[in-house]
Amino acid sequence: MASKIFVNLPVKDLNRSMEFFKGLGFSFNPQFTDDKAGCMVISDSIYAMLLTEDYFRTFTQKEICDAKKxxxxxxxxxxxxxxxxxxxxxxxxxxxxxxxxxxxxxxxxxxxxxxxxxxxxxxxxxxxxxxxxxxx
Structure with a gap:
């Protein structure tokens, strides 16, 4: 059975998104954070991977959903x-x-x-x- 979850979310501006979630009190694991992705720590076993849209596209052949629409x-x-x-x-x-x-x-x-x-x-x-x- 799985023991961790990584929710991958596309973001338009990685730095701005990371600052938003830091403002909410979340931290980021620097081992898995770079200019394409930020690994937001939600708990010891739950993470949100904030991925630039270009990087997110490398994981799927489908269109990226516009979550505002x-x-x-x-x-x-x-x-x-x-x-x-x-x-x-x-x-x-x-x-x-x-x-x-x-x-x-x-x-x-x-x-x-x-x-x-x-x-x-x-x-x-x-x-x-x-x-x-x-x-x-």
Missing amino acids: ATEVLIALDAASKDEIQEMVNKAKSLGGHIYADPQDHGWMYQHSFADLDGHQWEIAYMDESQLPGQE
Whole structure:
């Protein structure tokens, strides 16, 4: 079984995208970061590879989706609290990201979302599984 995930995302301006995510508190692994790619560390086993569009094209024969016009993927991450979610979404907006949906509170789960500079959609959720409907 796989023990790590690397989500590859095409970006128009690698340096600008890396600064955006650094502003959100993420770091980059310098071993896998150069002028074509930035390895964003999400956790010990989750990484987002931000690839320049030209470099991304070397991995596929398909057209690259314009994430500002079409949804290619929803990237969902967990958070430790509702406050952590709001802090990240507010930071994303202040760094040039776009809020594309209102927050949703389902009682046991709270989520909010933003699109990064290239339009990739990030959903951040806090779940209190003890409050799941039907749990006793």
